[in-house]
Amino acid sequence: QVQLQESGPGLVKPSQTLSLTCxxxxxxISRGHNYWSWIRQPAGKGxxxxxxxxxxGSANYNPxxxxxxxxxxxxSKNHFSLRLTSVTAADTAVYFCARDEVRALDYWFDxxxxxxxxxxxx
Amino acid sequence: DIQMTQSPSSLSASVGDRVTITCRASQSxxxxxxxxxxxxxxxxxxxxxxxxxxxxxxPSRFSGSGSGTDFTLTIxxxxxxxxATYYCQQSDSLPWTFGQGTKVEFK
Numbered sequence: 001q002v003q004l005q006e007s008g009p010g011l012v013k014p015s016q017t018l019s020l021t022c023x024x025x026x027x028x029i030s031r032g033h034n035y036w037s038w039i040r041q042p043a044g045k046g047x048x049x050x051x052x053x054x055x056x057g058s059a060n061y062n063p064x065x066x067x068x069x070x071x072x073x074x075x076s077k078n079h080f081s082l083r084l085t086s087v088t089a090a091d092t093a094v095y096f097c098a099r100d101e102v103r104a105l106d107y108w109f110d111x112x113x114x115x116x117x118x119x120x121x122x
Numbered sequence: 123d124i125q126m127t128q129s130p131s132s133l134s135a136s137v138g139d140r141v142t143i144t145c146r147a148s149q150s151x152x153x154x155x156x157x158x159x160x161x162x163x164x165x166x167x168x169x170x171x172x173x174x175x176x177x178x179x180x181p182s183r184f185s186g187s188g189s190g191t192d193f194t195l196t197i198x199x200x201x202x203x204x205x206a207t208y209y210c211q212q213s214d215s216l217p218w219t220f221g222q223g224t225k226v227e228f229k
Contacts, residue, residue, distance in 0.1 A: 049218040049219065
C-alpha cells in the first residue's frame, strides 16, 4: 500500500527557509487524480492545512501562508516538497505529508506520513 | 475560510460508554466532512469520510451523521484503543480546515 515519509532538517534558524520532502512508496504520485498535501501541527495544538500539489504542477495554498509557501512535485523521484520562507518561532510544528484521497467529489487525507518535527530557533 | 467548531473540547468516558462528538461548520458544506483519530505522537488517521462512510478497517462501532452545517461522530461502545483526540475536517472548499479537536479521556 502507499506509504509516505517526510524528511528534512529538524532545526531551522529564524528568517531562513524551511524545506521538507515527502517520499512516496508503494504507488506513483503521477497516477490518478490525487493531490498531495502538507499539514502541520504545533505542539499541543490542532491541525493546519498548508497546501497541496498535483503531479501536473497545479498547486493550492492556504491563504494564511500563501506569500511564504511553495509546494512542488518531482515525478521522477516520486516525491513532493515544501518550502516555507522567512520562518519564525510560530512555524515550529510537526509537519505531516498526506495524500488527498478522492472519490467522486469527496476528498480526505489518507494515508499520512509519520510526521517530522521542525523547530525554528537560533 | 470555513470555520469548523467541535464540541466538547474534551470529555471523560468509560469503556463501554456511548460517545458523541459534534462538529459545526460556519456555512453549509453538504456532506463534505471527514473525521480523524489521532493518538499521542502519531499521525491522524481517517475514520469517517463523506460524513457517514466508514473507512476500511475501522470498527463498526464508529459512525458519522449529518449534512449542511451540523455533524456528529458517534462511538457506540468505547473501547480502550479509542482514547484519542478526534478532529473533523471540511473538504467542501479550499482551504481545507479542521476543527480544534476533541480529546476523549479515560474517566
